[in-house]
Amino acid sequence: MADTTPDTDSDDDLEAADxxxxxxxxxxxxxxxxxxxxMSLGWSGFAAGLAISISLVTEAALHAALxxxxxxxxxxxxxxxxxxxxxxxxxMQLFTESTITAMLPLVTRPSRWALARTLRLWxxxxxxxxxxxxxxxxxxxxxxxxxxxxxxxxxxxxxxxTELSPGRTFVNAIPAGFMIAILAWALxxxxxxxxxxxxxxxxxxxxxGFSHSIVGSxxxxxxxxxxxxxIWQTFGQLVAPAVxxxxxxxxxxxxxxxxxxxxxxxxxxxxxxxxx
Numbered sequence: 001m002a003d004t005t006p007d008t009d010s011d012d013d014l015e016a017a018d019x020x021x022x023x024x025x026x027x028x029x030x031x032x033x034x035x036x037x038x039m040s041l042g043w044s045g046f047a048a049g050l051a052i053s054i055s056l057v058t059e060a061a062l063h064a065a066l067x068x069x070x071x072x073x074x075x076x077x078x079x080x081x082x083x084x085x086x087x088x089x090x091x092m093q094l095f096t097e098s099t100i101t102a103m104l105p106l107v108t109r110p111s112r113w114a115l116a117r118t119l120r121l122w123x124x125x126x127x128x129x130x131x132x133x134x135x136x137x138x139x140x141x142x143x144x145x146x147x148x149x150x151x152x153x154x155x156x157x158x159x160x161x162t163e164l165s166p167g168r169t170f171v172n173a174i175p176a177g178f179m180i181a182i183l184a185w186a187l188x189x190x191x192x193x194x195x196x197x198x199x200x201x202x203x204x205x206x207x208x209g210f211s212h213s214i215v216g217s218x219x220x221x222x223x224x225x226x227x228x229x230x231i232w233q234t235f236g237q238l239v240a241p242a243v244x245x246x247x248x249x250x251x252x253x254x255x256x257x258x259x260x261x262x263x264x265x266x267x268x269x270x271x272x273x274x275x276x
Contacts, residue, residue: 030101048092049132055083099250137221158219173245176210
């Protein structure tokens with residue numbers, strides 16, 4: 001008689017195949033990003049920087065409309081995912097998402113070309129994102145975007161990032177980078193649940209008080225243009241620690257873990273020499 005006992009090894013193989021499929025999809029997306037022209041990356045990154053400011057504007061609108069109650073911050077946090085929905089579903093280039101997508105090709109097939117292209121991608125996208133958030137921050141601070149109530153509420157929300165030391169901002173940014181990397185990893189499997197997945201991850205991120213470098217830069221630039229912070233505090237104490245923490249959480253921790261779980265099951269790759 002044939003053995004009808006459930007094959008647990010087959011279940012394990014299925015799970016491993018799913019992980020390998022996700023690795024392949026995210027890696028191929030990253031390889032495509034590494035080959036994109038600099039101008040395309042720049043404009044996409046700039047658009048993402050502008051669009052992510054919708055999070056702060058939506059939060060500010062909710063903050064201005066709600067009474068000062070213990071539950072207000074939980075409701076205001078519902079505005080945070082809006083910018084991420086626009087950016088991710090609109091396929092715009094966001095620095096924190098690129099930490100894992102660009103890292104997987106590098107750790108899978110290490111080469112000078114892959115390293116140079118990864119650093120190029122991060123540099124262009126980060127700079128473009130910050131240009132977009134700087135313009136958005138200026139628009140809010142000057143009153144060109146939103147009314148006086150929106151501006152004051154946005155300043156109140158943004159002031160929270162100045163309560164953290166640079167070291168604390170760095171530490172808070174690590175789980176944020178980790179969570180956004182998980183989000184980028186999970187989205188290929190999310191399909192019709194993409195909106196719910198994006199909302200869930202980013203809502204937890206904000207109510208937990210984690211530091212996201214690009215949304216945080218929008219807040220930092222708003223404070224700068226409103227005269228509440230200086231240039232050194234904005235870049236050296238608010239933006240830079242968040243960027244480094246996001247990198248460590250996304251590219252340094254999650255990307256390596258995501259690769260390590262399937263590395264032993266992947267076909268032999270190139271030796272890492274640059275043939276280009």
